[in-house]
């Protein structure tokens with residue numbers, strides 16, 4: 206299928222494409238000017254109208270600002286492909302759809318059905334195409350063309366492979382790694398295209414080995430779904446959950462480069478608003494904390510906070526006070542009482558409401574206060590009608606002693622307090638956990654008070670939040686609302702200024718002030734990100750094999766429609782609480798509602814290095830097939846005894862070899878600090894030329910050169926040590942060095 210043109214034919218083709226592409230950029234400029242004008246008009250309209258008019262102005266302005274942002278994002282590589290049919294028709298494919306003055310299409314959005322043959326045609330099955338052309342542009346200039354001519358008669362069987370746009374793909378894969386993932390819209394492969402365009406309903410599992418483009422395909426799928434189901438998804442929002450915050454930063458430029466800015470990226474440790482958990486538990490604790498029985502433990506912990514006193518409730522209340530030096534002091538107190546049985550009745554009635562703990566608390570408070578007020582009236586021999594009772598009860602609530610007594614029985618709880626106290630108080634833990642867990646299980650959960658939250662605590666906090674209800678005090682709630690409102694106003698103002706380059710004419714404060722007239726403008730993503738109970742339209746979970754049963758409960762709570770893309774590789778499971786099979790993990794929640802697509806080609810790791818990884822995989826997961834690499838590396842992978850070289854010089858030599866690229870030093874968990882100290886420049890793993898990470902920290906990332914330190918210790922560090930070594934080896938795009946302390950582990954024998 207390779208197709209060579211003469212130099213002059215090539216120059217003619219370049220000229221013709223340049224003229225077409227220049228026309229497209231003129232169209233883009235016109236579309237931007239129109240959106241910019243519409244935005245200005247929207248602003249000019251507002252100011253003094255009624256609230257309804259102001260709200261409409263804000264909505265129009267927001268819509269135009271988003272359109273402008275989208276049109277700005279597609280500047281680079283606006284048009285990257287062209288397809289020619291047997292009947293002589295030609296379509297140009299790009300990042301956005303454009304039309305000419307007669308409303309005829311001049312550029313097809315890559316997500317539109319008409320663009321599909323560009324991605325789906327293979328030499329063996331070209332569909333209607335006679336030629337596919339990849340256009341390479343720099344700024345607005347066409348600098349190269351790659352053609353595939355589908356002339357099956359002239360092709361050998363070997364040539365009828367399924368790689369799409371091989372020359373363009375190889376050029377893309379050879380590029381050095383920048384520390385940020387880029388989009389691959391011009392070179393999406395057939396099996397990835399199937400994932401991207403799969404329907405919105407239900408859960409799609411994308412299983413594939415390392416480097417098969419699971420993450421990149423899932424992100425393109427978000428863009429595709431937003432294009433195809435914009436009305437639904439823009440209103441409900443899309444959430445992408447990754448394994449850690451570094452991973453979220455690693456992928457955060459892909460969607461904006463595809464023109465989509467309204468997506469919430471989060472990690473498991475950040476799913477509970479206000480908590481940014483990064484610490485990890487040891488494997489035994491993680492298994493217990495991640496198990497489904499923890500939901501019962503948390504529910505019991507909440508019930509344990511709905512108490513009755515051991516005997517009758519007795520509270521001292523002031524009956525006489527006097528002013529001394531301007532201060533009110535109690536001069537006489539009397540005890541008021543409520544029988545234990547009455548307290549029990551109050552608790553049962555509050556529980557019977559089947560409301561969250563903090564919401565049901567008012568029923569309990571109300572019943573107890575009335576009981577105490579009746580006792581007080583009896584003791585003082587006061588007659589009591591319904592009005593008096595109400596008044597006396599609210600007077601009692603004014604006494605600190607009464608409040609404290611009731612709080613001790615049914616306190617208002619935050620999730621942080623409930624879980625924090627549960628995990629650090631042996632009696633609370635025993636009471637909540639003993640009915641569901643063996644002692645040696647629940648004992649692993651105990652830890653000192655005030656320890657930082659771990660990632661596995663987040664599902665517990667979320668579970669607790671569900672059972673406790675928001676129940677903020679009125680003051681705290683209004684404070685939060687006001688602060689959030691101010692932040693939103695400024696943020697929106699800044700976004701509008703950025704996308705429109707309006708800075709010279711208006712500053713963010715002034716714009717925020719204008720917006721304040723109409724109330725805050727909140728994008729769907731803003732609202733969704735700060736609302737724990739937000740129901741997303743679609744959720745993507747990456748590195749999904751690491752999620753525990755409890756983590757799945759947290760994720761699924763955010764997507765009641767059960768529309769998900771679940772991306773991962775069972776062979777890479779490193780967490781002791783993670784998945785051993787998709788069915789085992791998903792059936793309890795999604796039985797009959799999930800389907801699986803497999804990705805089989807590795808675009809990252811060269812074949813010689815993948816052969817080493819395959820040996821490791823065979824040893825730890827004999828049933829799993831490693832993916833097939835599409836290319837060969839520049840240097841054979843090697844093993845170096847630790848005594849022969851020091852790590853610093855080895856890494857410096859690697860940096861020289863790869864030129865502009867980036868090196869990962871991947872270490873056993875307990876050597877992270879010591880190794881990081883050797884590379885002070887590695888503090889920002891995505892920015893600096895050298896990153897020092899554990900396997901867990903390196904999940905999902907990739908580097909030009911990888912140095913694996915002490916593979917025997919990585920193998921031995923947990924029951925999933927083999928999977929960890931497999932992950933470590935497959936992070937590289939070009940070079941692999943293994944530095945071993947003792948003898949080289951048997952699974953790496955190929956490196957001898």
Ligand SMILES: Nc1ncnc2c1ncn2[C@@H]1O[C@H](COP(=O)(O)OP(=O)(O)OP(=O)(O)O)[C@@H](O)[C@H]1O
Pocket residue numbers: 374377378387389392393394397413414415416417418419420421422774808809904905906907935
């Ligand atoms: N169609 C493609 N065109 C160009 N590059 C691609 C394509 N598919 C994947 N890649 C590149 O291959 C690399 C691996 O992709 P990605 O990180 O999505 O894989 P993954 O399956 O999520 O890997 P892992 O499971 O190891 O984290 C990335 O650099 C990605 O840009």
